[in-house]
Amino acid sequence: MKVAIYGRAIAQKEIKHFEHLLDVINSNSIEAIIYEGFNDFLSQKRNIKTALNTFTLHENLHTKVDVLLSIGGDGTILDSVSFIKDSGIPIVGINFGRMGFLAATSNDDIENAIKALLNKSYTVVERELVEVCCDKALFGTENFGLNEFTLQRKNTSSMINIDVFINNEHLNTYWADGLIVATPTGSTGYSLSCGGPIVYPNSQSFIITPVAPHNLNVRPMVVPNDVELRFEVSGRGNRFLATLDTRVQNIDNTYKISLKKAPFTIKLIRLDNKTFINALRTKLLWGLDKRN
Numbered sequence: 001m002k003v004a005i006y007g008r009a010i011a012q013k014e015i016k017h018f019e020h021l022l023d024v025i026n027s028n029s030i031e032a033i034i035y036e037g038f039n040d041f042l043s044q045k046r047n048i049k050t051a052l053n054t055f056t057l058h059e060n061l062h063t064k065v066d067v068l069l070s071i072g073g074d075g076t077i078l079d080s081v082s083f084i085k086d087s088g089i090p091i092v093g094i095n096f097g098r099m100g101f102l103a104a105t106s107n108d109d110i111e112n113a114i115k116a117l118l119n120k121s122y123t124v125v126e127r128e129l130v131e132v133c134c135d136k137a138l139f140g141t142e143n144f145g146l147n148e149f150t151l152q153r154k155n156t157s158s159m160i161n162i163d164v165f166i167n168n169e170h171l172n173t174y175w176a177d178g179l180i181v182a183t184p185t186g187s188t189g190y191s192l193s194c195g196g197p198i199v200y201p202n203s204q205s206f207i208i209t210p211v212a213p214h215n216l217n218v219r220p221m222v223v224p225n226d227v228e229l230r231f232e233v234s235g236r237g238n239r240f241l242a243t244l245d246t247r248v249q250n251i252d253n254t255y256k257i258s259l260k261k262a263p264f265t266i267k268l269i270r271l272d273n274k275t276f277i278n279a280l281r282t283k284l285l286w287g288l289d290k291r292n
Helices: 012-027 036-045 074-084 110-119 276-283
Strands: 002-007 031-035 053-055 067-072 091-095 122-134 148-153 160-166 169-176 178-182 205-211 221-224 229-234 239-244 247-252 257-271
Touching: 002 036, 002 074, 012 067, 012 110, 031 036, 036 053, 067 074, 074 091, 074 257, 091 110, 110 257, 122 148, 122 239, 148 160, 160 178, 169 178, 169 205
Parallel strands: 002 031, 002 067, 031 053, 067 091, 091 257
Antiparallel strands: 122 257, 148 178, 148 239, 160 169, 160 229, 178 205, 205 221, 229 257, 239 247
16 A cells, blocks of 8 residues: 655644654555655654655646545645545545544544554545636636635725625625635534534535624525536725635636536545544534533
8 A cells, every 4th residue: 555645734742643653654564655845844843754755746646646644634634635636545634733623533543544544444435625717817726625715805904795696696795804605524614613504514515604794684505516606806905815725815806706516526534433423523522511
């Protein structure tokens, strides 16, 4: 088996867990390559010499590895999607971060995770993505996201106006600080913090969630993901922010932006005891109220 290791930065207290991961990989004769930027961080900031071959681009991985190990939190998994793209390589998230809805494997459970990979005792779940289309260069060839797309105000305290159309039918003009369009995967992220609903991962939907809307009767809305969403943004200023997962770009009111379901999915490996329901109960502390 050949694995790719992707990460960004890890804290000093996590070093022992990463070194344990390398030991487990070596002891099981697993061939591994590591993201060059992560390898540089480890050698310069943490004085770890991995002695592994490195990769830098999606093309370095395509059809050449069996699994990608994402070392960090959910944000690291979102970044790793840019390297996976439509290759079909499944991702295992090992949680060196905090919340960990996507990176559900604990850093204390590394040995069992590697054993599960070798024995193929796991479940592969597919997650749908959003794809952003624009008449101008926006997010380049990485115009897809696993969690959400957002439009937000920039350099102003004033709210912005976002007209939303569903299949060219006007839905609403949102007067707010911004607007989130989340996938079911992203429903437990930014959208949730702005009052959006938790949506089951295979629900085939988009969640439209306003950020601090001016009108109290404006609420999040769930729509099927076989529609096309179109946006027109205006405000007192003419500069705004567009985000796609962890990527951010500046736009103005001349950008013609639409959104639809991406033509491919991302595969996440789930250990058999790490279900979505289990993650909700664990991460959101459901059932721990002493009155229950």
